[in-house]
Amino acid sequence: MVAHDISILLDLKLQEEWRGGARLCGSNDAGREIVRAGPEVVGTKANGEIKVLEYVEEEGSDATKQRQASGLLKYFQSFDSAFFLHMMMIILALTNGLSKTFQRKDMDIVNAISDVESAKRELDKLRSEHGWNPLLSKVCSFCNKNDISVMDMEKEYANPKKPRQRTGINNEHHYRVDCFFAVLDLLVEELNHRFNEVNNGLLCCMFAFNPSCRFSHYDDEKLMKLAKFYPNDFSDNELDYLEKELCLYIDNVRNDTRFASLETINDLAKLMVSTKKHNSYPFVYRLLKLVLTLPVATATVERCFSAMKLVKNALRNKMGDDYLSNSLIGFVEKEMLDTIPNEVIVKRFHAKNHRGMKRKELEG
Structure with a gap:
């Protein structure tokens, strides 16, 4: 396979993996898989994606793809990569239960609201020393195990885009306040926006109809x-x-x-x-x-719109309404489709094609 073909596959694979990561953003299992794969990616480079990146970096015919592959390889071996991977796992671990609660169609509204409040309290606890110190300890241990240079938290932070510019903050302030706290604040703000006092009261009142x-x-x-x-x-x-x-x-x-x-x-x-x-x-x-x-x-509607973004992507932008509707049903109602045996589907398509052939024979 030539370097040009591999670089195209690299683009498609990276896009698919990022979309997959977005779909799994509420899953603790996804976070654990990301961090569990870290030592292979950073240390031994045994992962297939790393081999593709190395090949594109050395043999790629496109200089832009070569620079992108080189940048990704360097990032995988950086403190930033290890820090953000571990931060994701901690946050996904807290929001995993909440995500699964709201994905259930028979969810208990009162318990769901209680889960939201518990998640907000736990996210607030992460801002304390009991949340930051364990995270930093895990990141440093991971970096030492995989031969990644550990940042000195007391040194002045240097902006990689503007290395000569004085930032006036140390590395701990950057990673703790500008990165970790910023993500926590965004999550809490989103939960407060979606589950404010009015919405919570409306949902709790609705639950009074539960039979x-x-x-x-x-x-x-x-x-x-x-x-x-x-x-x-x-x-x-x-x-x-x-x-x-x-x-x-x-x-x-x-x-x-x-x-x-x-x-x-x-x-x-x-x-x-x-x-x-x-x-x-x-x-x-x-x-x-x-x-x-x-x-x-x-x-339900929000889930359908999320599915629409995944089904009707850049490669399917000319999809018709009927085909899109049928594809969304198969994507959203997976549990119902799992109950239908494959033999029933095969027989239905076979009968449909058989009728079409007979119609053509009659018209001919």
């Missing part, structure tokens, strides 16, 4: 508070009717054996329609429909 454990989470005060979040859907008179309906509704469903084994709000809405109770309690059902839009407007 699991024979409606043990029911709370009419929270549901009335939830209805007041929608002034365009409930007038003052309708709020009074809703308050009376809620009392009748909860007494009715708790004594109806058909509602005894429900687990999710979706199941509750479906059963209310099938049993015609949505006609008996129209205001309760209206509020229930508004609650059902909350997960759709947040997690």
Whole structure:
């Protein structure tokens, strides 16, 4: 393989790995794999990507690719690379549980909000000496093990882009404040933005509709508070009717054996329609429909847009709407597709192609 072909493969592989890293940004396993691969990449250079980089650096026909490969090789053997890899693992370890909680379709809202608050408190603890000192110790140990020069934290920091310019800060301030604390602040700011007091109150009120454990989470005060979040859907008179309906509704469903084994709000809405109770309690059902839009407007839709960025990339920018929709279904609904045997799919495609051949024969 010539150097030009390898350099093209290098570009594609690096892009794919960076996209893969972005997809796994909430996974602790991804962070552990990154750091576990570190000694191979930095120390023995046994990794295949390193060999490709070395080949492009020496034999590449494109000078730009050669410089890029050389820069990447130097970066893999630097203190910066080791520091950021270990920092990623610590942060991913804290956010892994929170990420998995919000990826579950049957997530417990109250526990999810509690997990958010716990994650914010743990991120705040990392700003103390108990968070910084263990991180620095692990990075230094990793560097000594793999023959990487360790930064003297007391020396003045030199900006690699402007080495002659005085920065006025030491290396510890740069790595601890400008790098480590900056990432922690961004994470906390994002959590505070997405889970502010209003959103948390809305989610907790929504959970009062949960029918699991024979409606043990029911709370009419929270549901009335939830209805007041929608002034365009409930007038003052309708709020009074809703308050009376809620009392009748909860007494009715708790004594109806058909509602005894429900687990999710979706199941509750479906059963209310099938049993015609949505006609008996129209205001309760209206509020229930508004609650059902909350997960759709947040997690599910956001997951679809994230999948769209991965499916419709630069190489597929001319993809049609039908093909894109079908591809997204296969990407988002992986659990459902896993339940379909391969034999069923093969038979369906075989029958479809067989019908197409017959149609062509008739037209001919």
